[in-house]
Amino acid sequence: MARRNDNRGAAPYARSLRVNQVLRQVVAEELERLADADERLRLVTVTSVDTAPDMRKATVYLSSLSDEAASALEARRVQVQKALARQTQMKRTPQLSFAQDPAVVAGGKVEEVLRRLRDAEAAQDREGSPADDGGAHGGL
Numbered sequence: 001m002a003r004r005n006d007n008r009g010a011a012p013y014a015r016s017l018r019v020n021q022v023l024r025q026v027v028a029e030e031l032e033r034l035a036d037a038d039e040r041l042r043l044v045t046v047t048s049v050d051t052a053p054d055m056r057k058a059t060v061y062l063s064s065l066s067d068e069a070a071s072a073l074e075a076r077r078v079q080v081q082k083a084l085a086r087q088t089q090m091k092r093t094p095q096l097s098f099a100q101d102p103a104v105v106a107g108g109k110v111e112e113v114l115r116r117l118r119d120a121e122a123a124q125d126r127e128g129s130p131a132d133d134g135g136a137h138g139g140l
Helices: 015-037 067-087 103-130
Strands: 048-051 055-064 095-100
Touching: 015 048, 015 055, 015 095, 055 103, 095 103
Parallel strands: 055 095
Antiparallel strands: 048 055
């Protein structure tokens, strides 16, 4: 009996994941070029891109997004989209929006909690060590 050629699951990544990766790379390279001319974009790092299923919109997630960087990105959004159109072979270029990566924000909050716990533990150790003599004078 001949085996039927079934392509389901053959590709290691879904099309949308590949598109997101290509968009992330192109946007990151374009923002790097723009940062040479606009210092507000110097500390902006693209962490990921999430494209809508219909490929009409894409959210670009950034490691940090100050108000100045957000306004610079909005002013340069069309320029970045044109770079996408030139460098990719997509039927339509998605409209870009920029947002701070929620994973980076959550990681920052975890870091802050851990830092406070470490500081509290260090303060407790400093307060307890010198005054605590372990009962050495207790039996005289």
